[in-house]
Amino acid sequence: MSIIVPAYNVAEYIESCLNSLLAQTHEEIEVVVVDDGSTDETAAVCAAVARRDARVRIIAQPNAGVSAARNRGVQEARGTYVCFVDSDDAAHPDMVARLLAALSTAGAEIACAGRYAPFSASFEPSALGSFAAQTLSGEEACAELLYQRIPNGPVAKMFARSVVGEEPFNNDVRIGEDLLMNLDVMSQAEHVVVVDDALYGYRQREGSAMSGACAADRQRVVDELEQRSTPALTAAFANRIFAEALYVAFEGRTAALTVASILRKYRRTVVTDSKSLVQLRVYALASYLGRGMPAVLHQWKARTR
Incomplete structure (x- = not known):
């Protein structure tokens, strides 16, 4: 071992x-x-x-x-x-x-x-x-x-x-x-x-590898996930790809990742999938109100904690 x-x-x-x-x-x-x-x-x-x-x-x-x-x-x-x-x-x-x-x-x-x-x-x-x-x-x-x-x-x-x-x-x-x-x-x-x-x-401490992440890193994850997607797990992959795009939207990083197009591509699956996390479905619904709404909702939640 x-x-x-x-x-x-x-x-x-x-x-x-x-x-x-x-x-x-x-x-x-x-x-x-x-x-x-x-x-x-x-x-x-x-x-x-x-x-x-x-x-x-x-x-x-x-x-x-x-x-x-x-x-x-x-x-x-x-x-x-x-x-x-x-x-x-x-x-x-x-x-x-x-x-x-x-x-x-x-x-x-x-x-x-x-x-x-x-x-x-x-x-x-x-x-x-x-x-x-x-x-x-x-x-x-x-x-x-x-x-x-x-x-x-x-x-x-x-x-x-x-x-x-x-x-x-x-x-x-x-x-x-x-x-x-x-x-x-x-x-x-x-x-x-x-x-x-x-x-x-x-x-829990500062200085983790995630703090140095950039939009290009998120783009790479999305690309890798899309390549791995299988028919049997289409909805599950859609959930995770949507979540990765959300991280970029929350951070305001859009240069390397077309956030709005990815949110539009996968949000319907997230909303209609009963296995989706409730929080993720809420963000997917918010995206129908405008590309910036998930980030606005995220900032509001952070202020009210």
Whole structure:
């Protein structure tokens, strides 16, 4: 069982992340840290942890981005299964054990935690209830991902090496690479099991990769989603493409992405699809009142919170 941790200039956070992994109740793990050209004390902090626990391996490479770091981790991993954990986050002590149990019980190739637990200072894992899981086909899991009922991230999931391959992430995609990776991998799986537990602590902080996103990045995600759309999942893909266009509308970025045309193309499907998120249907209805109305509604909601 391999846990892959891409790391770039996270000296302040990575020790607590690694400690949460080394405290797993399932102890037969390796932690593969890929130091992606850090210029702070990240390497020194990781080395100190590795000296204390031989289960930690450190791979150093020139800075190439999080996707390249994760791909390198997959290539270096020795386990039959792999997990991804971000270097400023934390894992519940039972994350590995519960995901492994879910895989075994369902005979699945992928296990997902259905929820994240946000934190800002320190992660306090909650007590887990009785085991509850839902088994889906690969196609059903892709639909749930597109409808935003399974979290996008590669984190809080466990993948069999047989479906994840050697290079699951597209190095050229700056944002949305996690969604695309999950779609590609889940589409190859016969079964995906979703565990109803918050097994992963997500640190809320400024300076994330998303803050540097531009309209061209969003355009790339839309293009990739449209290329992957299948007849069986047409409505689900329409929902997610509409949502990606909304992000651009909210940010006022229209140079690279013709927001209005994409909203017009997919809004009817969003409005009439009973599986659409209620909030997304409201924005789709607002778009009929004018191209700028979804952004106006979003700004009004932000002011009234």
